[in-house]
Amino acid sequence: MIQIFNTLSRTKEPFVPLHEGQVNMYVCGPTVYNYIHIGNARSVVAFDTIRRYFEYKGFTVNYVSNFTDVDDKMINEAAREGITVPELGDRFINAYFEDTKPLNVERATVNPRATDNIDDIIAFVADLVAKGYAYESAGDVYYRARKFEHYTQLVHESLDDLETGASDRVDDGDNAKKEDPIDFALWKAAKPNEISWSSPWGMGRPGWHIECSVMSTKYLGDTFDIHGGGQDLIFPHHTNEIAQSEAHTGKQFARYWMHNGFVTVGDENQKMSKSLGNFITLHQMNEQEDPQAVRFFMATTQYRRPIQYTSGNLADAKNNLKRLKNTYDNLSYRLSDAKEGHDAPVEQLAHEQQVVFETAMDDDFNAQNGIAAIYELAKVINVYLTREKVQAATLIQLKTLYATLLRVFGIEFEEESLADEEIQGLIDERLQARANKDFTRSDEIRDQLKARGIILEDTPQGTRWRKDTDD
Structure with missing residues (x-):
């Protein structure tokens, strides 16, 4: 049985889905004002790998991941470029799909956009106002955090500590509108020339937290199995989602909360973020590196652990992936x-x-031990391949299993195409040269093929070739 570390309980719990054979899963997506960086991509890859393992185990996965396509960052960037917020959102939503596709990320069942759900958001907020959990102040609507009895259940900190942190994150103007510094915005009054929608509280737009509550429950129901995202979302985002969702429905919101670790950079293992300026976008990374190697680098670390991004660590991942590819070939x-x-x-x-692989992955998706089992499987395969005689049915079974386990990590190898007549002719000529002990000509042919990106491998079963994947 799969065990999941639940942030809500801070323990590993057996995964028991609400509906047998089905996983309903919501993962917070990006704010689409720029290209995502590889720290953002870590969450995308981590939960795609988790989804793939559920599918490997026979579950049907309803996977919902949103786009935040209206907020202060988007408004400011659109104004800077002289375009509309929807135009900016369209551009970077398309970029998101273009950049994650080379990483072999499965498309979500639904990718809802906040701006497509404004009516539902307004209705949700109005219900919270009617129930006394929210109040209007100068066109803004705020949630009364202290009214929700279990507000600190996810973050496991005192309300006083959270209040101190909340005071540090807002300016005096915002606090002047609130009954309590810990309260948070559900609806924000529009400033001049900002994108806005008509509401019972005047022209405005949704706050950040309310979007995910509305879209997750709309597509997955009032209670669903798993809510995921980065560790930095535990507070305030996910804390606030629970408060507003459970006040609205009167039901448990998500049953399992999963949070991935950060990508860190530098000797001090500093978190990668746009605000710190220490990031590289996935768009740039895909242009500089093999996207499959980037996927392998991120997918083979257990999702809760941090990943240290260095050129050396990425090079190690590339070499390990290359060895796995050679085994497949x-x-x-x-x-x-x-x-x-x-x-x-x-x-x-x-x-x-x-x-061994399943035991590892059942244990809170322990990717390090999972990939170690695949390395051991590769050893079994490679030893068998050295035999003079091998059995076809066994090879097919080995290849199917090998490919199936690698697919959990999003790795799918293409079959090498057969050599064309010219390449095969050079290989045949080299074999004849070796038979004639003309090693000079043999080496010339090897170098000629290498210059064309063809690597020869002399095996007990004959000479085979493969494409050079070092570049």
Whole structure:
């Protein structure tokens, strides 16, 4: 059974879905005023990997991830560029999909936009006002945080400490409108020339927290299985989501809360963020590196642990991925001379590594131990491939299992295409040169092919080739 570390209880809990065989899952998406950086991408990859493992285990996953497409950052950036907020949102939503596609991120079941749900947001806020959980002040609407009895349940801090933090994050003008510094905005009155919508409290726009409450319950129901996001969202965002959602519905909001660790940079392991200016966008990374290696780098660390981004760590991931790819290619190559039949002891060794893999991933999606099991499976495969005779049915079973487990991490290898006549002709000529002990010509052909990006590998079963993936 899958065990999940629930931020709400601070313990690992058995995962029991509300509906058998189905996972309803909401993950906070980006504010689309710029390209996402690789710190943002870490959350995308982490929860995509978690989703993929649920699917591997046979669950149907309803996966909802939103776009915040109206807030102060978007308004300011749109004004700076002289375009509308919707135009800015369209551009960076498209960029989000373009940048995450090379990482083999599955599309969400639904990607709702805040601006497409304004009527639902207004109705939600009006209900909180009617129930006494919210109040209007100079066109803004605020939530009475102290009225919700379990306000601190997710953050596990005292209300007094949270109040001190809240006071540091707002200016005196905002505090002057509030009954209490800990209160937070559900609806914000529009400033001159800002994008806005008509509401019972005047022209305005939604606050940040209310968007996710509305969109998650709209598409997944009043109570759903998993709510995910970065650790920095525990307070205030997710804390406020719980308060406003449960006050509105009278039901538990999300049953399991999952939070991924940060991407850190530098010797001091500083969190990557736009505000600190120490970030690299995923768009830039995809242009500089193999996106599959970037995916592998981020997916193979357990989601709650931080990832230290360095060129050395990324290089290690690239080398490990390359070795896994070579094993896959070697499997395909040996199928050409395999005999009919099974090799039961080898299949049993492979199955044992599958069990190790599942045991690791069942334990709060322990990706490090999961990928270690795949490395051990690769060893089993590579040892078997050195045999003079191999069995086709066993090779097919090994290849299917190997590909299936790697797919959980979002890694899918393409089959190498067969050599064209010219390349095969050079390989044949080199073999003849070696037979004639003309090693000078043999080396010339090897160098010629290498210059064209073709690497030769001399194996006991003959010479095979592959594309050079070092660049």
